[in-house]
Amino acid sequence: MRIAGLDFGSNTTLLLIADVVDGKVVNVLCDETRITKMGQGVHKSKKFHPDSLARVEQALKDYEKLIQKFQPDKVCGVATSAARDVENSHVLFEMAKSHGVPIEVISGTREAELTFRGAFADRAPEANSCVIDVGGGSTELIFKDGEKIVGQSIDVGSVRLMDLYGESDPMDQESFQQMRNYVRERLNPDWKSQNFEHGVAVAGTPTILAAMEMGLKDFDCEKVDGFRLEKKTLQDWMSKLQKMSLNEREQIVGLPKGRADVIVAGCAILFEFLDFIGLESLEVSIRGVRFGVVLDQAH
Template sequence: MTRRVAAVDIGTNSTRLLITDGTRRSIVTRLGEGVDATGRLGEAPQQRVLDVLRDYKQLIDGAPAAAVMTSAVRDAANGAEFARRVEETLGFPARVLSGEQEAKLTFVGATAQRDEPEPVLVIDIGGGSTELVIGHKDELLFHASTQIGVVRHSERHLHSDPPSPDELRALRADVRLPEHPRATKAIAVAGTPTQAAAIDLGLEVYDPARVEGHILTVARLHELCARLAELPLEQRKRVRGLDPARAPVIVAGLAILLEVLTSFDLRQVEASEHDILYGLALSTAADAP
């Protein structure tokens, strides 16, 4: 992409910006806080997102842009009202994606720069939903959007600090996946795998170039999950490589990722920075006059 375009992803856990001039921002805003229990977006989480979007609008500076909203807004009774507030704040269209649309954009983003000879599984673990897509080149062979997410499942199950073994077992038992075809390779996008890669690499400063393509084995993910689950939140925030803002949900994310890989009988996964945000930027560039 040579033209300057912008993409905004308003997720359940974070609000992110990608501009094709190299600008990237990701801020944990926890929009989905409490949605699983109440069915509504809280006013405080909404304001956190809108405050971030005002800053993003200044960075976008009139470039062709698009914004999408995912699980929390899809599920909330007041999601449509919030979507209107988002469009008023940004001054350009903001769509609430269906699970299918979210899965397709994620697959496009994850595979756009690849030429995989075999079908590949793309895993996107979000705050309120997890998207699973299997495809080969431009052909989607399977996709599912599940009600599994790091915010949703942390709020449901992880009430102790640190979480108890019984809570972790209950969380993993609640990761119910649909029947699916086989895949021989997996790419995982979004905060859980990229943060796990940063921890595994021992990064003092997050480096997307080093995270991109980093391989995480199931054995290593088990080690990371067990280590982080043993730490109280304040100690977890100080783990090298982990963004402190993601410390409250990283244990749930790793548990979910492990359940997905087990279900697909895979022994490793590749972390990738190229996710739904990249797919949205590609779509925006293609549609721009």
């Protein structure tokens, strides 16, 4: 069965069109990302910004053409943290519907389930594994407890934190420390007792950090997927990025200009999660919610 799965996140809008056979993604026809910053200002205003909606509509116009080209059997979109937080989500629903995309606003728990399933779309999860998904509005930590997927969504995301702490450029040391404290205070102490042995990181923050560490001028899925990010590497990048202006960050090889504004917060979130659960490294995965959506819709 051919499925188109769209993920309307707080920082990006993604489209995956893939063939699914016997519960596995066997052929990826299209895997696209647009930086739409749908979570811009949402933490304070509780409304989608008109500029954000304009960027999302442009992405939908692009994606509508791809959906028409590949003719999937089903089209399904999910909206996450930003859509959960706003009063005018109906504007997004109507816009997407006009481009042939139905949207479901999913809970943090549902988002976690789809993320875990998507992260391990290519294999069975290792024992005592967890998945960390650093989003624009929220971050999820997900793991398996027996046969049950357990996930918790925390309202710390790269766009949300830059809205709160990113007024100075470069970010001043006090704001940077306050941001890190904000993340730590919201982490669940129960996670420490899980004794995780293997961590997988999905979404833009880890994939871009991997590209930066490898100095990739052009993003290469094969090189990024499976790359191991060490805690020391994250710490080094976090220290460097905090001291750099936006203009300086935009010059970093491997860092797209559209992500240069939120990478400081994203890196800090990823480091704090990793440090808190006691792992020394994370495996980077290019998969995530959109893969989970495609697998879910194929049933």
